[in-house]
Amino acid sequence: MIPINPPFDLLPALLPGVGITLQLTIFSSLLAFMLAFIVGFGRLSKYKSIQVVSTIYVEFFRGTSLLVQLFWAYFVLPHFGLELTAMQAGVIVLGLNYGAYASEVVRSSILAVPKSQTEAGIALNMTSTQIMYRVILPQAFLTMLPPFGNLLIELLKGTALVSLITLSDLMFMGAQLRITTLRTTEVFCLVLIIYFIIAYPLILGVRGLESKFSKGRA
């Protein structure tokens, strides 16, 4: 059945789920963002041990499934004495997972800034820290933004998996509502639209940042 009238009556039941989804997205993307820089720099560190630890982290989280990681954090870790709430497990696992991907973005964007920029900094007698923060990072950040934007949308979509570790997010509320109302098409159309309504400002925000940071570029 294709809905003719917008099924606004279903909205109130879904809204609590939107809150959970938003919370997860915001907190886990903040965690991912921080990890991206810490680990991205870690992989470029001159210290071998920091490089190795960072690389193991990245390869582990990229190489295993997000769902399995969620199940581990929520169902397995308690057996080792680490009890996490479903929200904590969701935020941490999503943050760790997307942080791993994003750290690769940070690393490759920094490496993509021409070496001649570093040399110009040296010729002006800047310290290596000044060169990194005043010369390299502002340029690398511009390169990072589009892939960051993509990862952010991926993360938002990835939050739907947390319904499987008992979190009542948008996806979970939708599934519940489908069972109680049996209005499958309407419910999931609405869920789809709400995800998009959350994602769209994120896309616009990243584009805004891009144009801000690309000022003066050819």
Next chain:
Amino acid sequence: MEAIQLNQYEDISPVIDKPIISYQKVSKSFGDLKVLREIDLDIAPGEIVAVIGSSGSGKTTLARMLMTLEQPTSGVIMVDGEPLWHKSVNGKLVPADEKHIRRVRSKIGMVFQQFNLFPHMTILRNVTEAPIHVLGISRAEAEERAVAMLNKVGLGNKLDVYPAQLSGGQQQRVAIARALVMRPKVMLCDEVTSALDPELVGEVLEVLKEIAAEGETTMLLITHEMAFAGDVADRIIFIDKGRIVEQGPPNVILSNPRNPRTREFLSRFRQQWASKS
């Protein structure tokens, strides 16, 4: 540089009492490739030295070691009486730390072939960034200095534009201003006109001539512009296969070189030189 007695027909350095720059048996290899071989070179304060030589002879490497962009394989480089890459501990030279290197290299500035301006900064910020954050002078003073310097290179009306909006010649003049506001004692210029369209070369050389004429800055100019080298240099050095094979005053080197390698190299530039003088 009348004070310096240039040995006219030999490939050895003139005797300089207190050189601002002194390469002492400096060699550089990249892996098995020996790029510079036991270079001895003294440069007097205020001297304008032009370095010529064919592609791959080691000219860029010579300058890059002085800018600390490349580490010598052996030998010592002295800047104003102090070793650049080394520190003297109990009378012995040991590799220096970043702090020492930064202190000594503060006397050196460099302009690159590809300008290397910071693309994310306006012209004004390109020129004020290092004075503010490296020299620690106030923004107001840095801007005053920068504007004066940009006026001098003819770009005082471009303060708020970005490098990408300028021509190559304009960008290179900004790069010169950016190096000069740091008031280096020694300026290195590595083929600063090679990346420019022919019609833009003149404006950049004019600026360099002006700085050279002021006589305050020691300059090491790597160039393929023989006429320019002849005009501004006190001494021309010809490098071949990692060695200084001949050096002397421009009129001697350019019109009456002794070394067959120099002659061969210069024959390609004769016409250019003749047409200018």
